Amino acid sequence: MRAMVYRGPYRVRVEEKDVPRIEHPNDAIVRVTLAAICGSDLHLYHGLMPDTRVGTTFGHEFIGVVESVGSSVQSLVPGDRVMVPFNISCGSCFYCARGMLSNCHNVNPNATAVGGIYGYSHTAGGYDGGQAEYVRVPFADVGPTLIPEWMHDEDAVLLTDATATGYFGAQLGEIREGDVVVVFGAGPVGLVAARSAWLMGAGRVIVVDHLDYRLEKARTFAQTETVNFAEHDDVVVHLKRITDHLGADVAIDSVGAEADGNFRQHVTGAKLKLQGGSAVALNWAIDSVRKGATISVMGAYGPIPNSVKFGDAVNKGLTLRMNQCPVKRQWPRLFEHVRNGHLTPRDLVTHRIPLEHIAEGYHIFSSKLDDCLKPLIVPTPA
Amino acid sequence: MAYRPQKPPLPETSEQLRARIPGWGVDLDPAGRPSVPQEVFDPGAYGARWEFPERQPELHPRERSIEHAFLTPVFSTACPPKGLSGVVRRYAYRRFSEGRAAHWLLLVAADRIDTLESTAASYASKRPDNPFTETGVRAEFSHHGIRSRVGRGRADVKHTWMDPLVVAGPWVAAGTGIAVGASAALRRLNRAR
Numbered sequence: 060m061r062a063m064v065y066r067g068p069y070r071v072r073v074e075e076k077d078v079p080r081i082e083h084p085n086d087a088i089v090r091v092t093l094a095a096i097c098g099s100d101l102h103l104y105h106g107l108m109p110d111t112r113v114g115t116t117f118g119h120e121f122i123g124v125v126e127s128v129g130s131s132v133q134s135l136v137p138g139d140r141v142m143v144p145f146n147i148s149c150g151s152c153f154y155c156a157r158g159m160l161s162n163c164h165n166v167n168p169n170a171t172a173v174g175g176i177y178g179y180s181h182t183a184g185g186y187d188g189g190q191a192e193y194v195r196v197p198f199a200d201v202g203p204t205l206i207p208e209w210m211h212d213e214d215a216v217l218l219t220d221a222t223a224t225g226y227f228g229a230q231l232g233e234i235r236e237g238d239v240v241v242v243f244g245a246g247p248v249g250l251v252a253a254r255s256a257w258l259m260g261a262g263r264v265i266v267v268d269h270l271d272y273r274l275e276k277a278r279t280f281a282q283t284e285t286v287n288f289a290e291h292d293d294v295v296v297h298l299k300r301i302t303d304h305l306g307a308d309v310a311i312d313s314v315g316a317e318a319d320g321n322f323r324q325h326v327t328g329a330k331l332k333l334q335g336g337s338a339v340a341l342n343w344a345i346d347s348v349r350k351g352a353t354i355s356v357m358g359a360y361g362p363i364p365n366s367v368k369f370g371d372a373v374n375k376g377l378t379l380r381m382n383q384c385p386v387k388r389q390w391p392r393l394f395e396h397v398r399n400g401h402l403t404p405r406d407l408v409t410h411r412i413p414l415e416h417i418a419e420g421y422h423i424f425s426s427k428l429d430d431c432l433k434p435l436i437v438p439t440p441a
Numbered sequence: 442m443a444y445r446p447q448k449p450p451l452p453e454t455s456e457q458l459r460a461r462i463p464g465w466g467v468d469l470d471p472a473g474r475p476s477v478p479q480e481v482f483d484p485g486a487y488g489a490r491w492e493f494p495e496r497q498p499e500l501h502p503r504e505r506s507i508e509h510a511f512l513t514p515v516f517s518t519a520c521p522p523k524g525l526s527g528v529v530r531r532y533a534y535r536r537f538s539e540g541r542a543a544h545w546l547l548l549v550a551a552d553r554i555d556t557l558e559s560t561a562a563s564y565a566s567k568r569p570d571n572p573f574t575e576t577g578v579r580a581e582f583s584h585h586g587i588r589s590r591v592g593r594g595r596a597d598v599k600h601t602w603m604d605p606l607v608v609a610g611p612w613v614a615a616g617t618g619i620a621v622g623a624s625a626a627l628r629r630l631n632r633a634r
Binding site: 066067068069070071072074082083084085106109110111112113114115116131133134147148149150151155156157158159160164165166167168169170171172175181182184185186187197198200201227230233236237239255257258259260262263269270271282287288289290302303304305306319320322325326330331332349361362363364385387388389390391392393396399400401402417418419420421422423426427428429430 | 442443444448449451452453455458461462463464465466467468469471473474475476477479480481482483484486487488489490491492493494495497498503504505506508509512513514515516517518519520522526530534539542545546548549551552553555556558559560563568570571572574575576577578579580581583584585586589590593594595596597599600601603604607608
């Protein structure tokens with residue numbers, strides 16, 4: 060089969076690989092019909108996530124058709140069209156039994172601090188991902204779900220991570236009616252978080268980024284106020300000024316490891332990999348919110364320690380809430396939101412790239428060429 | 442303001458927001474949000490019919506975190522450790538927990554060794570690495586590389602110049618090291634003669 064393969068930092072290509080096989084009775088093999096590149100894939104692409112091995116296939120956002128199933132699979136049969144959460148979950152460990160599907164303890168031998176994620180380095184279990192023609196899907200009775208007839212494929216693929224994670228980020232903020240919410244990062248996750256903040260009753264939503272085309276999208280897709288941090292000497296002071304010097308009630312960090320805006324942080328975190336990422340957005344969130352506020356973090360950071368302003372967080376009495384999104388738990392409500400038009404994930408798609416051109420796809424997304432916001436990967440002819 | 446008891450007024454009322462934004466407030470009640478409450482004990486909720494999953498056969502020794510009691514019942518078999526990078530990876534897993542910086546720094550070092558090993562090996566294969574095609578840099582010409590950056594106030598453009606150094610730096614360092622080592626060895630060989 061054809062599959063995207065990592066060759067080292069900033070280098071990927073398409074190679075011929077063996078079609079994955081059933082390795083456990085509850086496995087399924089899925090033929091991928093649509094995948095996506097996620098902003099967090101760029102952390103892998105840039106060599107930021109420890110134990111990213113040459114030969115790995117990335118891709119944790121994908122949908123497809125069941126090709127074959129293991130002997131114990133009961134909920135799927137070959138031919139089913141499925142969407143697959145980016146989390147791999149057993150459904151029965153201490154965490155899964157409590158709905159913490161992103162924290163499964165039975166699927167990632169490489170680490171206890173993170174669950175299993177498709178195509179996200181051996182730190183997240185080493186499973187090959189969906190930027191390929193076929194992918195092995197463990198625990199087929201737990202993760203995959205049939206794509207509803209009415210759902211558009213591009214909505215379905217974006218529900219496997221970006222949409223669910225954005226909504227989850229707003230939820231972690233514990234938004235109450237009339238709250239002022241600041242969202243750092245106008246990528247797909249941040250834009251969904253901003254729009255979801257309205258669904259949860261926010262009174263004011265402000266999106267911060269430095270890319271004008273993404274801020275324009277925040278205004279049209281999520282109907283929010285915007286702040287371009289590159290236009291301000293000190294964005295924390297600006298955010299204080301526009302919130303009557305009180306600060307926001309809730310901040311959402313949807314940037315994660317490669318945040319811009321502070322040269323020292325970016326170079327040590329994103330370029331030299333001496334930190335588990337550049338915590339610029341997180342520090343801005345800590346400093347700009349009001350005392351007693353809640354900060355939601357679902358931007359991805361690596362396991363190496365970060366330079367975070369923890370003292371300010373303590374002194375301000377902040378609540379920091381964070382996790383990887385337990386995708387499947389979000390789906391019933393999100394399906395309703397997509398069906399009734401409250402969330403429109405496919406409006407975020409800007410590029411549709413054949414698998415054979417994936418190296419260009421990564422470069423376009425990484426370098427933000429052609430106003431790239433969300434690139435999809437098409438492994439097989441539709 | 443923060444200096445007085447009342448919260449600053451909002452620019453729009455809830456009624457105005459409800460009229461302007463489709464779906465405003467439909468998830469206002471936290472009880473209706475999918476992950477609230479966060480932990481609800483319901484082991485059958487997601488399709489598991491087992492208390493502990495059947496074990497996947499371990500056909501080859503599989504590295505694991507020493508914080509795990511045993512190899513997880515399901516695991517990936519993709520890209521097993523290989524070469525010198527594999528030795529470093531296995532040592533990092535065998536010796537250090539996830540709480541130790543050495544664990545992660547060794548894994549990062551192994552990643553860089555893996556890149557060097559794999560690239561060198563590729564030149565002895567039918568499919569040598571091609572930095573030009575693999576970096577996707579061709580897209581600079583087909584997808585408006587200059588227009589996408591210049592005059593747009595992008596903060597990342599300030600450090601874009603570093604990317605070639607970050608990508609090429611390890612190669613230059615490795616090449617320099619090999620050249621210095623080889624010339625030293627040659628000098629020693631000549632002296633011995």
